[in-house]
Amino acid sequence: MTRLRLLGVAVAAAGLALPSLSPSPASAQAQQQGTFDVVKARGTLICGVNTGLAGFAAPDSQGQWRGLDVDYCRAIAAAMFGDATKVRYVPTTAQNRFTALQSGEVDVLPRNTTWTLSRDTSLGLDFTGINFYDGQGFMVKKALGVKSAKELNGATVCVQPGTTTEQNLTDWFRANNLRFTPVVIERIEEVNAAYLAGRCDALTTDVSGLASIRSQQGPRAEDHVILPEVISKEPLGAAVRQGDARWSDVVRWAHFVMLTAEEFGITSANVDQKLNDPNPEVQRLLGRTGELGKMLGVENNWAFQIIKQVGNYGESFQRNIGPLGIARGPNELWTKGGLQYSPPFR
Amino acid sequence: MLVIPARSLLCFDDRRGYRAQTEPRWGFRKNDNRDGENRMATGAQAAPDPRLSGARAAPKKAIRLSWSDPRVRSIFWQIVIVGAVAWVIWYLVSNTQRNLEVRKIATGFGFLWREAGLPIGESLIEYEPTNTYFRALMVGVLNTLKVAFIGCILATILGTLLGIARLSKNWLLGKLASVYVEVARDLPLLLQLLFWYVIFTALPGPRQALQPIEGWFLSNRGLKFPLLEWQFAHTVAFFLVLAGLVVTQLYARHATAVQMQTGQRPKVWPVGLGTMLAVPVAAWLVLGAPLSWDVPALRGFNFQGGGSLSPEFMALLIGLVTYTAAFVAEIVRAGILSVHSGQWEASGALGLSRGQSLRLIVLPQALRVIIPPMTSQYLNLTKNSSLAVAIGYQDIVSIANTTLNQTGQAIEGIAIIMMVYLTISLTISFFMNWYNARIALKER
Numbered sequence: 001m002t003r004l005r006l007l008g009v010a011v012a013a014a015g016l017a018l019p020s021l022s023p024s025p026a027s028a029q030a031q032q033q034g035t036f037d038v039v040k041a042r043g044t045l046i047c048g049v050n051t052g053l054a055g056f057a058a059p060d061s062q063g064q065w066r067g068l069d070v071d072y073c074r075a076i077a078a079a080m081f082g083d084a085t086k087v088r089y090v091p092t093t094a095q096n097r098f099t100a101l102q103s104g105e106v107d108v109l110p111r112n113t114t115w116t117l118s119r120d121t122s123l124g125l126d127f128t129g130i131n132f133y134d135g136q137g138f139m140v141k142k143a144l145g146v147k148s149a150k151e152l153n154g155a156t157v158c159v160q161p162g163t164t165t166e167q168n169l170t171d172w173f174r175a176n177n178l179r180f181t182p183v184v185i186e187r188i189e190e191v192n193a194a195y196l197a198g199r200c201d202a203l204t205t206d207v208s209g210l211a212s213i214r215s216q217q218g219p220r221a222e223d224h225v226i227l228p229e230v231i232s233k234e235p236l237g238a239a240v241r242q243g244d245a246r247w248s249d250v251v252r253w254a255h256f257v258m259l260t261a262e263e264f265g266i267t268s269a270n271v272d273q274k275l276n277d278p279n280p281e282v283q284r285l286l287g288r289t290g291e292l293g294k295m296l297g298v299e300n301n302w303a304f305q306i307i308k309q310v311g312n313y314g315e316s317f318q319r320n321i322g323p324l325g326i327a328r329g330p331n332e333l334w335t336k337g338g339l340q341y342s343p344p345f346r
Numbered sequence: 347m348l349v350i351p352a353r354s355l356l357c358f359d360d361r362r363g364y365r366a367q368t369e370p371r372w373g374f375r376k377n378d379n380r381d382g383e384n385r386m387a388t389g390a391q392a393a394p395d396p397r398l399s400g401a402r403a404a405p406k407k408a409i410r411l412s413w414s415d416p417r418v419r420s421i422f423w424q425i426v427i428v429g430a431v432a433w434v435i436w437y438l439v440s441n442t443q444r445n446l447e448v449r450k451i452a453t454g455f456g457f458l459w460r461e462a463g464l465p466i467g468e469s470l471i472e473y474e475p476t477n478t479y480f481r482a483l484m485v486g487v488l489n490t491l492k493v494a495f496i497g498c499i500l501a502t503i504l505g506t507l508l509g510i511a512r513l514s515k516n517w518l519l520g521k522l523a524s525v526y527v528e529v530a531r532d533l534p535l536l537l538q539l540l541f542w543y544v545i546f547t548a549l550p551g552p553r554q555a556l557q558p559i560e561g562w563f564l565s566n567r568g569l570k571f572p573l574l575e576w577q578f579a580h581t582v583a584f585f586l587v588l589a590g591l592v593v594t595q596l597y598a599r600h601a602t603a604v605q606m607q608t609g610q611r612p613k614v615w616p617v618g619l620g621t622m623l624a625v626p627v628a629a630w631l632v633l634g635a636p637l638s639w640d641v642p643a644l645r646g647f648n649f650q651g652g653g654s655l656s657p658e659f660m661a662l663l664i665g666l667v668t669y670t671a672a673f674v675a676e677i678v679r680a681g682i683l684s685v686h687s688g689q690w691e692a693s694g695a696l697g698l699s700r701g702q703s704l705r706l707i708v709l710p711q712a713l714r715v716i717i718p719p720m721t722s723q724y725l726n727l728t729k730n731s732s733l734a735v736a737i738g739y740q741d742i743v744s745i746a747n748t749t750l751n752q753t754g755q756a757i758e759g760i761a762i763i764m765m766v767y768l769t770i771s772l773t774i775s776f777f778m779n780w781y782n783a784r785i786a787l788k789e790r
Contacts, residue, residue, distance in 0.1 A: 095747055099756045102449055122452035123754035154646040156567060159465070161744065162751030167463045170475040181648070182465035183658070185738035186747070194738065197547040198566050199657065201647050242450045 035107050035240065035247035036297060044086045047073035048106035051091040051188070054212045055324045056112045056132075065089045071316040072110040072131055072238055074309065075254040079302040084309035094162045095186060098123050101239060108251055110238035112206070114164045125239045128252040131313075132237075132321075133330040133339050135230035136168050137207040139214065142225045144201060149229040153178040158191050158200035160184075165205050168232040202227075206234050211324045250296055257303040259342035260285055261312035263333055268311040271304060285345045292345060303345075313340065442757065457753045458483070464748050466740050468656050479749050486745035487766055493662055493741065494728040494770065500667045501727060502720070505674020510704070512679050523675065530672035536733055539665040543737040546657035552648050561641045563649060566657060570642035573653040579633035583626040590621030658739035662731065670727045677719045681712035713785050721778035725771050732767075742766050 039045055049057035049069050057067040074084035092100050092111055101109045102124055112134070113119075115127040138157075140146045149172075159166050161184045173180050183200050185191045192213050195203035203210065207230060214221045238255070240248045261267070264282050266274045275286055284290040286304045293300035310316065317331060332338025409417050446453050462482040463475050469485040470492060512523035530538075547566050550556065555565035563570040574580065597617045605611040630636075642652030685708045693703040734741040743763055750759025 095751050098751070098754055102451060102754075102756075119754070124449040124451040152647075154648060154650075156648060161464070161748040166465060166748070167752070170463055170465045174475065180465070182467045183738050184465070184467065184740055184744065184748070186735045186744070190736065190738070194547060197544075198551050199547040 035244050036250065039080060039107050039247070043081065044088050045073060045077045045080060046088050046090060046105070046107045047076070048090050048092045048097055048100050048109040048111055049073065050111050051093055053112060053188070053209060054216060055208065055321050055326075056212075057089070057091075066320065068132060068316055068320045069110040069112060069238075071258075071310050071320065072255065073108070075258060075306045076108060076251055078305040078309045079250060079254045079257070079296075079298050082299055082301070082305045084305070093186070094160055094188075098125065101125065101241060104241075107247075108238055108240050112209075112236045113239055114234045115237050115239075116164060119239070124242045126242045126244070126248050127237045127239050128248050129255045130235040130237045130339075131255055132208065132235075134206040134208050134234035134236055136165055136204060136232040136234055137210055137230050138202045138204050138227045139195075139210040139224050140202045140227060141198075142223050146202075146227065149202075149227045149231065150176060150178070152180065152202055154180070155201040156181045156183060156199070158183045158185070158195045158203045160188055160191050160205065161186060163205075164232070164234065169204055172231040206236075208321070208324065208326055211326050215324050246297065250298065253296060254306060255313075256342040256345075257285070257306045258310070258313040258316065259333065259340055260345055261303070261307045262314040263335060263342065266307055266312060267315055268308055271307045275304070281345060446757075452753070452755060453758070455758055457749075457755060457758070460753075462749070464745070464752070466745070467738075468659065468740070479753070482745050483742065483749065483762060486740060486742035489739065490728070490731055490734075490741040490743075490766070491770070493659065493666065493731050493734070493739070497663055497666045497670070497727050497731065498724045500663070501670040501674055501723070504667060504671035505723075506678050508671060508675035509678025509682070512675060513682060527672045527675050530668050531676075535665065535669050535730055536736060538669055539661060539733055539737050542661035542665045543657065546661050549657075552644060555644075555649075561639070561652075563642055565649075567648055568654050568656040569660065570649040570652050570654045572639040572641045573651075575638045575640050577636045579630050579636050582633060583630045586626040586629055587622050590618070590623075590625060593621045594618040656739070658734070658737055661737055662734050662739045666727050666730060669730070670723055673723050673726075674720065677716055677723065678712070681716035682708060684715045685711045710785075714782075714787060717778060717782045717785065721775060721782075724774050724778065728770055728774065729767060 047070075049065065049067070052058045053067070055067055057065060057069045060066050070089070073087045073089065077087045078084040080086075090100065090106050092106070092109070097109055097111050097113065098119070100106050109125075110131065112132065114134075115130065119125055120127055138149045138152065140152075146152065152173075157169060157180050159169055159182055166182075166184070169180075169182070183191075183194060185194055192203070194200060196217075203213070205213075207226060210226050214224050214226065217224065238251055240251055261271075264274075264277075264279070264285070266282065266286075271286070274282060275288060277283070280289070284292060286307075287293050287300035287302065291300065293302045296302070299305070311319070314333075317328065321331075328336075328338060330339045332340065334341040409415060412418060443453075458480040459478050461476055462479045464482055465475055466473050466482065466485055468489070470488045471481075471485060473481060473485050508523050508526060511519050512527065514520045514523070546568075549564060549566045552563075552565045552567050555563040555570075557563055561572040594614065594617055598614050601612045601614050640651050642649040642654070644650075682704075689707055689711065690703055693707040694700075698706065731741055732743040735744045735747065738744075746759045746763045746766075749762075750756045753759075
């Protein structure tokens with residue numbers, strides 16, 4: 001499997017080298033034409049998501065992809081084609097996700113990816129927004145009796161490589177003058193298995209990820225405890241290729257539609273009635289007045305389609321993240337003391 | 347006409363003949379026995395055959411600028427092919443450069459000197475996350491070399507024993523070796539590695555560690571064992587052992603010379619024992635006989651002190667060794683079977699025991715068949731060590747993958763991995779080819 005992954009990176013790298021020879025679905029034509037036109041002409045969106053992280057992107061028992069990031073993909077498809085199902089999901093690992101986007105294998109990458117300066121610049125990416133405010137934490141077995149991450153001196157810590165997690169871990173231990181032994185395994189399933197088998201004293205990743213892993217333990221979830229320290233800021237968002245302004249606008253505003261809908265209390269259930277809401281901002285958002293959709297280059301009822309087929313941000317959060325037992329916290333709307341804030345639809 | 351020198355039973359076959367080619371009659375017989383093609387080839391080395399000299403040499407012709415001249419044709423095609431290859435390479439390089447530029451992806455190897463910040467679990471050299479990517483990659487290379495080097499040695503030993511065991515006249519031993527070979531080489535290596543890793547991580551935790559030997563602890567954190575606290579006396583003893591080895595070698599050479607002269611071989615082992623064991627021990631005793639052990643002790647989460655082998659390293663090493671040993675066993679078996687049974691019979695007739703026949707007569711000849719495919723197995727083992735990423739042993743692939751992920755420079759990262767494996771593989775090939783040439787049948 002790992003060989004295949006490495007091969008994937010190599011092939012993607014070769015994809016960079018051979019654009020005209022490789023008829024990959026979203027090949028380098030995207031570069032000249034702009035991703036927007038390529039996606040429009042193709043009629044489906046190719047969305048890079050996680051290989052399987054409950055709450056963000058994971059196939060359910062029917063093989064349907066579900067999660068907060070998946071809803072992001074569906075919202076973009078609803079805006080582009082008026083049909084949220086026109087998405088092809090490409091599972092990407094922490095290792096090959098950027099190469100997949102750079103080489104044009106995927107159109108957009110909403111894959112619980114942390115927005116950092118170096119990724120925004122030297123990787124040739126642009127982040128379009130933050131659909132989940134997260135932070136890195138530690139999970140340990142309750143039996144260990146550890147109450148704080150500061151007590152982890154000398155501990156063995158399981159971590160997935162190639163992530164900001166790995167770097168935060170070393171930074172935090174260094175800053176607190178503690179020592180640790182890393183166990184670095186590529187596949188998230190193997191990392192979790194190593195932690196559960198007791199190879200490591202602690203597991204570290206984003207708190208949402210820890211909660212997701214804990215919830216998958218069923219009745220034994222109680223044996224694990226997430227330590228109170230949150231050691232980093234992890235703003236997760238969708239990334240597109242750099243210098244593709246028209247496309248990044250669509251991706252960015254699809255997210256803002258979901259936020260604004262929640263702000264105005266528009267849900268997938270009541271959006272039909274809200275079409276007759278006298279509030280002029282709702283009228284503009286839903287495309288009854290003004291030409292906001294046309295300005296983006298999509299149908300004027302694009303926002304209506306997103307809300308109708310995907311729902312607002314609160315609905316998506318409740319549906320996907322709620323079952324993990326994670327509170328809204330900073331992901332609450334700004335009107336309710338959170339950080340989620342949309343610029344005005346005007 | 348096949349002439350078998352009666353007094354040398356061991357040389358019954360001119361290809362496998364065992365060091366008897368100094369026999370003057372062989373030179374004559376060889377020429378007599380070969381067909382025309384071989385005669386052309388050997389003609390250069392042997393004394394010129396009067397029938398061949400001059401008469402057969404092709405007349406020298408000036409090169410003509412015509413399609414009908416084969417030399418013109420061959421030059422033309424060589425230029426075309428070299429040109430095509432050069433064009434493809436140029437196209438790939440320039441296209442990559444252009445695409446990277448268009449996509450605004452950073453290029454170049456400047457990142458090697460930036461701070462890595464990635465944690466590494468085990469390394470042969472000092473490493474801190476504050477070190478550069480270059481040092482992190484060096485740690486990866488050394489980890490790969492460590493597992494490949496130890497793996498090749500262990501796989502050779504285990505494989506040779508298994509190969510011999512499979513030919514054993516002991517029914518049980520032979521069958522057990524056969525079953526082992528079939529099972530080990532029929533299961534995918536990745537599966538075996540994961541199997542071993544699960545075994546090692548399923549061991550009890552450090553607080554309930556198994557203690558097979560006093561001071562040795564086996565837990566899901568790996569094997570911890572006492573280390574000798576190294577002191578000056580140990581360094582002295584170590585160099586004396588090395589000196590003893592050289593002396594023993596020289597004495598063995600002298601013993602061989604004496605044997606050639608007199609037929610009596612002086613005993614070598616007392617000299618070896620004296621110089622390699624008695625002298626170093628005496629020196630160590632004179633220097634105060636220091637002996638203290640750094641015994642691992644449970645402190646906090648884990649054992650502190652002593653030496654340790656991580657579960658990742660052990661799982662990878664055992665997986666690679668058991669898998670490759672099965673192939674080595676088959677190569678050794680094939681090598682031994684390739685030696686004609688007449689060699690066994692002849693050496694038996696000379697009064698050698700079966701063990702002596704194997705060691706002195708058969709194995710030296712079998713080596714010529716064994717070495718070339720063994721090179722491939724060593725290369726396979728080294729390359730298979732890249733499966734380490736699956737079980738979290740931080741080899742060059744693991745660290746280069748992380749590096750390329752953090753810097754986003756996939757092409758440079760992949761190029762580094764390829765360069766490292768190419769260098770290691772070429773070194774192995776070079777060494778094995780040298781060894782192969784050394785043990786090759788010496789035609790005189």
